Amino acid sequence: MLEILTPLFLSLIVGGTLVGIIFGAIPGMTATMAVAVCLPLTYSLGLENGLALLLGLYVGGISGGLVPAILLGIPGTPSSITTTFDGYPMAQRGEGEKALRIGIVSSFVGGIISLIVLWLFAPTLADFAIKFSYVEKFLIIFFAMTVMAALSSDMLMGVFSGVLGVFISLIGTYDISNGGNGELRLIPPGTEYWLESGFSLLPVLIGLFGLAAILEQAEIGVPKGHSAKDLQVGKSSSFSFRIFATNGVNLVRSSLIGTFVGILPGVGGSAASIIAYTNAKTFSKTPEKFGKGEPAGIIASESGNNGLTGGALVPLLSLGIPGDSTTALLIGAFTLQGIQVGPLFIGNNPVTWDAMIIAMLIANVAMFVMMYFAIRYFALVVTIPKHILFPVILMMCVIGAYTINYGIMFDVWTLLIFGVFGWLASKIGIEVAPFIIGFILGPSAEVYFVKSLESFGDLTIFFTKSWIAVLLWVLILGSIVGSVLMSRKQRRMNQ
């Protein structure tokens, strides 16, 4: 295991974490964008080193969002939205640095707890999933799609977005290497040359998470950066670790909530932090203090969203199903290296698995050390002018899309198509997370579905193949019924 720990490996984790924190700390830029932009760099790094960089970016990006959330009241990433509720009021009363440190420690604990869950749980789940036939694999994907849709802010649009993603993923050839017949489908006449292999995953991801985000910023006029004067770091450094003595249960509970939410496919960090925050408020003896600068609120929010990091890797590494948008991008890193994630991944790639665990651990430690001791400097990140950053990011998006398939210009156009689609999606209610997970899982779902029917020749096989299939149907029905009930409750509350 020690041979993994090369100077390059370590510097990539630390460098990735640093860049991730910077991305997370700048409002409008996210961990997902950081991973999307840096993904092409992993091509020449090899799998372990490439993952070291990306996992550093992931952990740093999720953590960095707390800086503007606390100092400016603007969440750096969607997952820090609940950090603004109590962090900003604390900053306004001169406790900015204290709030930041509470957030940093909570992020660290959340990340470590979720890493432990990942380490213990993913191999077990993968061992179990190895026994799955095409039927169970298809049902797992179906279950993932129903859970994802059920937890969307608009269930119907969530389902629609997921199915649309599947549909678009089917454009191109029915791949012979997957047992298909090599025939083309869903291709408009005259576009066979470009769409023979369909839309490549990575340009789609870079477009949706890179270009679309910048178009959204351009739409609102690329807000001016903040000056150092706007930052309310505060002078008093009254932070003490003793604050966690009275918030231990909240810290662990929120970390576990974040981890569990991460395991559910397609559910992002914002859901993790909102659920953790709501629970902390519900179980608090002083719920009335929440939203007015209560440290427990920051603890719940930050441990919840960092708890997501390990959790989201559980379904990815054991089932091949990404837990959130950022882990969906990690599939790109595996694809670049010709490795398929799924139940066999951990058993067949023990070195990579160890490298990922170590990288996550070091990334969390690096994040903690860097942010805890240099928080005043990281706070200045929010002052970086966007008119310099955004053009550079756009250029990196182009580089990423172009080099991913060794120089295909159509991939650059794909980036533009899906960048504009991502912007349009936000306007018409199409949800990007279900869409992208549908896009990733679509081709596998097709193979498993068609092969199941080819092998057994009967539709009832999806219900009768094994007790696991029956259990999966129970879970699928449970998630559908649960989502309908939740949706009704939400509608009643809105009324």
Place this chain on the structure above:
Amino acid sequence: MGDLTRVTIDFQTSHLIFPTLIACVLGLLGLAVLIRDRSKIAAAVPYWRGVLEGMDKLRFFGALVLTLLYFSLMVPVGNIWPNTGLGFLLCSIPYLLATGLLFMHERPLRQVLPLLIVAVVGPVFVWWLFTYPLFLSLP
């Protein structure tokens, strides 16, 4: 019942089975969205008018047009010096500069100068990195 659920897959047409099924599901879902959101869809014109009125048109459409130009010119320029990546380099410098200037709110020399440096150094560094150490072709 047994006959109703029995399915025979013809390998020659197996590429159409799943897309057809998904297209049907998508169509039904689209119909459900149309029925549920009919009032919203009916109000689409005023909605988009509001979106257009509320947006910073110069920056949004300017960024789109610059990006379209950038993508369109990269290959023709690159074809003048094939396999050198100069198409990327020569188009990226003005693109970065133009996009940066477009996104800026005030343009005093003190702010333009750092942008100019980044617009030159950034693409040159990336071009060098991808052309030499990484050996990846650029347009």
